[in-house]
Amino acid sequence: MNSRTLWLLGAGLLCMAGAVSAVETQGLNGANPHLVHLVRPRTAPLSAMAQLGRAIFYDASLSSSGALSCASCHSPDHHYGPPNDGPVMLGGPDLSRQGARAVPSLTYLERTPNFSIGPEQSDDDNIVPAAQMAALGQQTARAKKTATGTAASAANIVPQGGLFWDGRADTLQDQALFPLLDSREMDGGSAERVANKLRHAPYAERFTGLFGVGVLNDTRLLVAEAMFAVARYQFEDASFHPYTSKFDYWLEGKARLSESEMRGLQLFNDPDKANCGGCHLSSPTRDGLPPLFTDHQYEALGAPRNAALAQNRDPTFFDLGACGPQRKDIADQTQYCGMFVTPTLRNTATRHAFFHNGVFHSLQEVLDFYNFRDTNPEKVFPHAADGSVKKYDDLPAKYHANVDVSDSPFDRHPGETPAMTAQDEADIIAFLNTLTDGYRPEN
């Protein structure tokens, strides 16, 4: 690295609650002066269960087309995310049906909490029902989400956790079944059809070894165990949570950030600038768990409608996330309509489809949305025939009030200065690129 006399030292503040904030200067050549010992998941040879899960994960015969396995859309060469540029993947019997939403990455799900409204209730003997929590949430004030004070917002009584964009599955086992049976995706047909395929698969014997002789005769149990095996593969195999990004190594003192990357980190965690760290947590936990770059909470950001999705040709169709249509159990909690979960930003720089509807194709477009949504909405939303801006056009008017306008940078108004300059955006993108796994630290 070129030595420079002035480098930003704000990273040193990472060891305090919150994140890199104030700008200090000191000559350290882009190194992290406050090293962190990161605790990564233990790696061990895959258990028999996980090996079975791997076989199933790659088994395309489970799809009606015979061409799609889990790995087709969750590509191992693309950080278990989509392998192409489309907003959604194509599936179904002849690979022509669009999926409903952009494919999430399967990386970094191993610490996802169960879906809940408000912080998870750890002891389950007397559970407060979701509807009750939701009602409580409407009466309780919410702490603002700022990158330097994430502890406060962690207690907000808002939806959090769960898998998929809408949190409708709590476990990886439950999640795996949805794409398998979805007629737009692997189109597995039914549990019975899937079970029959499993019974005749080359790995069928492994079920009885693990679960006993009765398992092959019990369709429900067989499918559940198969999905668990897939989940177990994801849980155990290090490639799903390697924590080998340049940023991880920087935290540990094994890499240096460039000037641009360091500026990007600063901006990421500056509450008056991008404030990404308010939701995309960037600090390791006190006991050394690497940052996940999400607090798992839900937000309605009002992203533009994606005309490339066939389902959007129907002007009355709206994908409302937590309140439907895929998730059905909290449809009456209309204060959550338009809310989707905050995804991890790890490996996001390798994606080409961003947000639940894949409306953005590059990080530049994403950052422009954050930057201009409120100060210059004409830059990020479509225009009506009369020239007016169709702000929040992917959300019915009655739910526009659900959109976040209180957490920076969403608290600005038309005509105000945007939070980021073009250089700021470029620096943040440079920083986001340090979150991609597979970085090789120099020794």
Place this chain on the structure above:
Amino acid sequence: MKTKFLSTVASSVVAAALASSTAAFAADYANPNKLKTATPIKHIVVIFNENRSFDHYFATYPNAANPAGEIPFVAKRHTPTAANLATAKLLTNNPNDTDTANGTGATNPFRLDRTQANTASQNHAYTPEQEAYDNGKMDLFPKFTGHGTAGGVGAFGTSGQVMGYFDGNTVTAMWNYAQNFAMNDNNYTDSFGPSTPGAIAVVSGQNNGAVNIVGTSTQTVNDTQGGLTLIGDTDPGYDSCSSTTSTVQMQGKNIGDLLNAAEIPWGGFMGGFDLTRTNLNGTTNCQRSTFSSVVGAGTADYIPHHAWFQYYKSTSNPTHARPSSLQAVGHTLERNGETLDPANHQYDLEDLYGAILAGNFPAVSYVKMSAYQDGHAGYSDPLDEQEGTVQLINFLQQQPDWDKTLVIITYDDSDGWYDHLYVKPTWASYDATADQVNGPGQCGTGVATQVQPNGLKGEPVNGRCGPGTRVPFVVISPFAKPNYISSKRITQSSVVRFIEDNWLDGKRIGGGSLDASSGLITDMLDFTQRPNDKLFLDPTAGTVVVSVPEGHHEGRHEDRH
């Protein structure tokens, strides 16, 4: 009772430790090793874990599936047969599979793999457990107790999951303890229901006499004598960490009161109890929490509704005050013999380790692990449970007083996990809504032929339907009959009874406590046998190890601040 003493194991280490342990006692503090006891046992440690039924842990004992790639469990020769699913031939053609009332949950028992240690928790309330029992047919578990919460993101869950069981490839330590020491396959909770009634039972044998302190608990029944019986979970009144909307206290006595009257050193030791401590992850106070890599999530260490003695004014430490010193642990007064020690016998689990290392090993210790290690499905799991339990037992076996120690591992409730062994109610109850085991409003043969057990005031009360669910009971001690399974009926209050028989000349709590009528655990003990060798296990694998593992304080990551 026999009072033969074993000759102490001669060793310079032990002698030196004994010398230092006597020095650790203040002039007027009782030394447990010198107390008069009915048996040679001078120290009992009750490790009170969470939420597992007998068949759920021992269904195929001592035979494990031993799939490829897993550490095989090999049974010792001459292991006696347990009253489990294998022996009862209920692994197939099980009534929970054939009874269509179970709907899509109908299933035979099935093996849970070690990789499935993290599962959802089942429904383990007083009434659904009775309904699952279906008047002895034991065939409606999926229908009534089979509704679980999710567990961690990597958890296994399926309808009918309540029929799942672990074997020695997962609960390896438990099986190894059973092989080398003794266990009972006829042990039950005193009554149906979840954690708090179980906690109350194991210290008092009486869950009648609850009073609301804050709010109105939904977990009591009208006992028909003007009072309340606690049949479910509610936090203890006045405890700093308790719910702010609903708490209760119990008005009867517990074993701690009897031990106090006799000045016998004792304590309750719970993970997370010390609110002044800060965990490695920065959490402190009532929010102390620990991350479990098995579950993939953290959970709060201290759970108020598991805190046995906090329900009783006389034995509680509502503010979690710290003891005045390690020497004071177990004692009512400070060393000066005048001031009440602030902790009032309720301590952090770390205090048990600390006190023992300082030469102060109480006579009676009740232990609850930090929640992530307490074994409760959902937020904990058998592997974390094993780690905490094995670490403690390895530690205790290294102490000079091991030769006079009895460790009990048992459970507060079954979580609603399937168990096949029905027992007709010994203790009846006839609450129209809550009691269902023998029919609507019926636990027992009817008021005319089977009156309910007495409550605190000496009159029959509802809410004590029992015995409840069958849960494991393992004893580890030099005196435990090795590789022995006792079938003498015992329940949670049998622990109370043993303490009373051993230290208190059989004094009873009274007030309708079941201590007087519960079974004896002594069938599992032999005070004349050659003392058992120590058994050290690897805390992670549960397997037998030859060399003594690293001591507790080096191994516990929580300690590294």
